[in-house]
Amino acid sequence: MDFVDYYKILGVSKNASEKEIKNAYRKLARKYHPDLNPDNKEAERKFKEINEAHEVLANKENRKKYDKYGKDWKHGEEFEKAQQQQRQQQRSQRSYTHAGSGSSFTDDDFSDFFSSMFGGGGRASGRSTGAGFKGQDFNAELQLNLTDVYKPQQQILTVNGKKIRLTIPAGVENEQVIKIKGKGGEGLHGGPNGDLYIKFNVVNNTSFKRDGQNLYKEVELDLYTAILGGKITVDTLDGKVKLNVAPETENGTKVRLKGKGFPVYKNQNNLGDLFLTYQIKLPTNLSEKEKDLFKKLQKIRNNE
Amino acid sequence: MNKEKLIQIETLCVHYKIEFSFVEELQHKGLLQVVVLEERPYLHQDYLADFEKMIRLHYDLNLNTEGIDIVFNLLKKEIELREEVKTLKNKLRLYEKE
Numbered sequence: 001m002d003f004v005d006y007y008k009i010l011g012v013s014k015n016a017s018e019k020e021i022k023n024a025y026r027k028l029a030r031k032y033h034p035d036l037n038p039d040n041k042e043a044e045r046k047f048k049e050i051n052e053a054h055e056v057l058a059n060k061e062n063r064k065k066y067d068k069y070g071k072d073w074k075h076g077e078e079f080e081k082a083q084q085q086q087r088q089q090q091r092s093q094r095s096y097t098h099a100g101s102g103s104s105f106t107d108d109d110f111s112d113f114f115s116s117m118f119g120g121g122g123r124a125s126g127r128s129t130g131a132g133f134k135g136q137d138f139n140a141e142l143q144l145n146l147t148d149v150y151k152p153q154q155q156i157l158t159v160n161g162k163k164i165r166l167t168i169p170a171g172v173e174n175e176q177v178i179k180i181k182g183k184g185g186e187g188l189h190g191g192p193n194g195d196l197y198i199k200f201n202v203v204n205n206t207s208f209k210r211d212g213q214n215l216y217k218e219v220e221l222d223l224y225t226a227i228l229g230g231k232i233t234v235d236t237l238d239g240k241v242k243l244n245v246a247p248e249t250e251n252g253t254k255v256r257l258k259g260k261g262f263p264v265y266k267n268q269n270n271l272g273d274l275f276l277t278y279q280i281k282l283p284t285n286l287s288e289k290e291k292d293l294f295k296k297l298q299k300i301r302n303n304e
Numbered sequence: 305m306n307k308e309k310l311i312q313i314e315t316l317c318v319h320y321k322i323e324f325s326f327v328e329e330l331q332h333k334g335l336l337q338v339v340v341l342e343e344r345p346y347l348h349q350d351y352l353a354d355f356e357k358m359i360r361l362h363y364d365l366n367l368n369t370e371g372i373d374i375v376f377n378l379l380k381k382e383i384e385l386r387e388e389v390k391t392l393k394n395k396l397r398l399y400e401k402e
Contacts, residue, residue, distance in 0.1 A: 030365050035357050036375065038382075133311075133319050134352045175390050189319060191311070192349040209398045216398060 004113045006053035006066065014067070018058070025054040052114050062118060133191035138184045140198050144168070145205040150237055152268060159183065159196060166198075171213065171265035174202040208237065213272025215261045221245065221278045236260045236274055243276075251280040310339060310346035320359055330358060333369045335376070 007014055010024040028050045030036070037043035056062045138159055153168040164183055172178075177199045184194025208215040219234055229247035233240050238260060254277050261272030283290070317324050327345075330336040336355060339346045347355060354376075361367045361375060 026366065033360075033365055035360055036379075038379070132356060133316060134349070134356060137353070173390075174394050190315075191319075192309075192352065195353075204397075211395055211398055 002113065003070065004049075004052070004111055006056050006070075009049050009053040010057065012057075016057075021054070021057045025050060025058065049111075052111060056114070056118070065118075133188055135187040135191065135194035136185035137194040138196045140196065141201060142168075142198055143201045143203060144172070145203050146208075146210065147205055147237070149200070149202055150263065157198075160185070164196070168200070169266045170263040170268040172200050172202065173212070173265065174200065176200050176202075176265075206237065207235075208274075210262060213262045213264050213270075215272065215274045217274065217276055218279050219276045220281045221249065222281055223283055225249075226251075226278065226280045234276060237262070245278075249278060249280075251278065253278045307341065309349045310341070311349055311352065313338065313345040313347055316347060316355070320356075322359060322363070326359075326362065329369050330355075330372075333373060335369060335373055 007016070010016075010021060010028065012020050012024045016024070029047070032043045032047040032050065034040075034044050034047055037047075056066050140157065140159060142155070142157070144153065149168065149170060149172045152170050155166045155168060157164045157166055162183075164180070166180070168178075177197055180196040180198065182193040183196035187193050204210065208217050210216075215237065217234075219232070221232065224230075225232065225245050226249045227247065229249070230245050232243050232245055234243055235241075236257065241257065241260065243255070243257075254275055257274040257276065259271045260274035264270040264272065286294070313324065313327055316322075317327065327336065327338070331338045335358065337348070337351060339348060358372050361372050362369075367375065
């Protein structure tokens with residue numbers, strides 16, 4: 001547990017007036033407020049810090065105690081006494097919730113230093129509006145393989161001890177977020193439940209590359225099949241497919257296999273396409289006989 | 305309109321300890337859609353999260369309704385840009401060598 005310099009956090013001097021503290025807090029709150037910084041963990045952490053600093057410095061009693069014992073909190077006997085008294089006084093008010101699901105604060109949001117010195121609770125200032133009416137929104141992340149989201153997935157998630165049966169539609173994109181209404185925290189005083197937001201991290205466990213509903217893959221083609229044409233078998237997500245290769249196929253030729261791509265999100269019967277790009281592989285370690293034959297071919301070509 | 309999903313503005317004002325005039329102002333500025341049934345104003349619960357955010361911006365950060373409007377517009381733009389970045393990042397994988 002480290003000493004926390006609340007003056008430094010708010011960027012004010014030790015002899016700052018109440019007004020200066022208030023202004024510094026408001027300025028920083030406008031910068032780091034969670035509502036203005038969605039999905040920004042660093043801003044959330046900073047906001048908690050400045051909130052805590054404000055809790056202490058905006059309250060005369062708290063500030064006095066902090067100024068007197070703050071730095072010596074580890075050793076001061078007086079501090080120990082003061083701490084005990086404080087705990088007794090504030091035991092009854094340990095938990096509270098700040099307004100709204102977007103910025104809920106509980107004792108857990110205060111540092112160990114704060115809890116040790118002020119015993120938690122006891123908001124010094126700020127709004128006194130009631131807690132959120134709507135339940136808290138929950139966020140969860142789920143990792144899935146690309147092959148998992150090729151077809152709808154049945155999953156059972158445990159969120160806050162409650163089991164939620166979930167059907168994940170085929171075609172979910174990487175980092176896509178879906179909202180499950182009413183599966184967040186319980187509403188207060190008859191308010192609606194919060195929502196559950198699930199972010200999908202889709203790991204590509206295939207040799208295909210994906211762009212939305214289309215898949216892409218490079219296919220090696222041997223020189224002779226490319227020149228003379230022939231039949232090859234390629235893998236798709238749906239199984240193997242036989243393809244006719246046209247004679248004199250050039251390197252980099254693209255082939256489109258309609259409906260062999262990825263399902264469209266929430267429209268699983270509508271599939272995108274698979275685009276194959278032929279990479280012609282030249283033979284290596286040629287035997288003398290092969291070299292002779294290539295020379296003959298070269299002569300024929302040059303004499304034409 | 306499903307009445308079950310409507311919450312009386314009066315209940316919300318009592319719960320959040322806010323003035324009704326604030327709700328009226330939000331409504332007049334087009335930031336909040338209020339439904340009137342039998343002369344009583346209601347809010348659809350789908351707009352509750354936004355409404356709570358407006359309350360916090362107003363009471364915690366001292367933003368007036370014009371400021372709230374600007375913040376909501378900018379946040380909307382940010383969300384759109386994030387979506388675009390996400391799509392582009394996913395697309396970029398096409399050109400990355402394993």
